[in-house]
Amino acid sequence: MSGFLFVVPPLVGHINPAVGVAARLTADGHRVAWACADPALVRRLAGADAHVYACAGPVPGAEGAVRPPDLRGAEALRFLWEWYLLPLADAMAPGVGAAVTEFRPDVVVADQQAFAGALVAERLSVPWATSATTSAEFTGAYDGLPKVAAWLRSQLAALRTRIGTAAGTADPRYSPHLLLVFSTPELIGPQAPLGERIHYVGPSLADRPAGPGFPWEWLDPGRAKVLVTLGTANADAGGRFLAECRTALRERADRVQTVLVDPTAPPSADGTDKDVLTLPSVPQLPLLERMDAVVCHAGHNTVCEALWHGVPLVVAPIRDDQPVVAGQVVDAGAGLRVRFGRVTAPRLGATLDTVLHDPAHRAAAARIRAAFRAAGGARAAANHLARLAAATHG
Template sequence: MSGFLFVVPPLTGHVNPAVGVAARLAAHGHRVAWVCADPALVRRLAGPDAEVFGCAGPVPGAPGAVRPPELRGARALRFLWEWYLLPLADAMAPGVRAAAEAVRPDVVVADQQAFAGALVAERLGLPWATSATTSAEFAGAYDGLPRVADWLRQRLTGLRARIGDPSGTADPRFSPHLTLVFSTPALIGARAPSAPHIHYVGPSLTGRPPGPDFPWARLDRGRSTVLVTLGTVNDDAGGRFLAACLTALRDRADRIQAVIADPGGTLPVPADDKDVLVLPSVPQLALLRRTDAVLCHAGHNTVCEALWHGVPLVVAPVRDDQPVVAGQVVDAGAGVRVRFGRTTAARLGEALDTVLHDPAHRAAAARVRAAFRAAGGARAAAAHLERLAAEDR
């Protein structure tokens, strides 16, 4: 049997896809261990018995790790790298090295944004695989932006000099041994790169920890169900956007019943409202099986989970990879894009009417669904990792 060390940032959307893969490997008798700056997060998602090594690093929501909500575009990208991703890598590196020396894994599985995993593995001479939990970097995100791409390369070169092998040449975002992309070209589009070591495995979905009870009996089968979620976007702009969504949905209450995830409690909706169910969190995977459309921020996990169920989307990207993922949704024909900061209730209503009633969007979502399910998900990803471990012996 082999040993695998998963190196993940303390971000739910990056841990969740790895959980299903790790569970498959463990079921086959392999040793699976984790390194994360938030061990409690990994144990909550992967199970209380998960072997987790802690390490230093900024955790979202902690002082110094909160991004100003007004940042967008290049300024948001710069903040993400200079104030989060690069400090995270520097902080994680000693803990990743200690975990690797304790576990002695056959393969290090490094999240694409946990650069310490790739660079420490390189320095120790261990084979490593990339866990690409967003497809933005595989869709020409920096095409036409050579100065941005060069700036990123310079930062990664400096990081390698500090924690990796100075003589190494591989980009820590893209393993030359094995890159697992939790999407498929059906969504990414024609720019999806092709190489023997790149495998598009589609979403890796697994059971989620039980959350608060959901009022399933309140769902009205006589109306379309629309799920509204902004992930972790919960600043003032998020509150304004949810308020516009609420207006658009109430205008269509005769034919739509909305479920809104509102973790910040920004919407003043009575608990017994029959037209709009507002909850701090929802069992998203289970709910998507009974959902007709999703209105979201174009977070990669939410988009892929919706399309796994063949549900079309209205996407309102905020920052980071979200504009790229939103573009993929639109180019695939599986949804409509609106502007997060400037959209109105009227525009949101029009977009919802389009994805609910234009059969082309549902047909496109069904095509992506078929491609996702054929890709193999966690099962296929685990098989590729097992082959990499076997090749190194």
């Protein structure tokens, strides 16, 4: 059996897809360990018995790692790299190196934003695979921004001189051995690149730790049901948008019931509000089985989880890869887009009405659902990793 070291940033959306893959590898008898700047988060998501090597590094929400909520576009991207991704790589590198030396993996599975995993593996001559938890990097997102693309390349080249090897040539975002993309061309579109090392495995969904109980009896079978969520990293920017959502959805309370995720608001889980249930967190995967539409920020995980269940979307991207993912949803016909910073309740309501009642959006979501489920998910990803490990011994 082989050993696999998962190197992940301390971000829920990047760890969750790897959890299912790691569980499959473990079930097949392989050795699995993790390297992360937040071991407690990995154990919360992957299980208390997860073997985690602690690394230094900034954790979102800590001093210096808080991004101003009004940053958008290129400014937000530059902040993400300069104040988070690059410092994270520098800080994680010693811990990743120690983990590789002690655990002796056959393959390092490096998240696409955990650059230390790829560069340290390359320096130590260990084969590595990319865990691409968003497909934005594969869609030519920087084709119209040559200066941005050049700046990113220069930053990665400088990072290699600090923590990698001067003899290395691979971009740490794209393994030359194996790229696991947790999506499919049916969502990404015709620009999805092809190659022997690129494998589109669809979403990797695994059982999640049980959170606070959800009042399932609150759901009204006589009304359409909508989930509104901005994910785990956007509470700082969502106040105005969520307020517009509440207004729009209350105006439709005779035919629509809403579950709204707002980490900053007091919960309304006592059931006295029969129209809009506000909670700081929800059991998203089982809840999606009951939903008719999702309003979200176009985060890759939320989008893919909704489409895994065949649920169409209204997407309101905020920053980072979200505009690219939102474009994929719209181009695939599986939803509509609104402007996060400027949408009004009337506009949002009208858009939601279209998504709920136009059968074309649900048909497109069903088409992507079929493609996702045929792609193999965590099982397919684990098989590709096992073959890469076997090839290293051949």
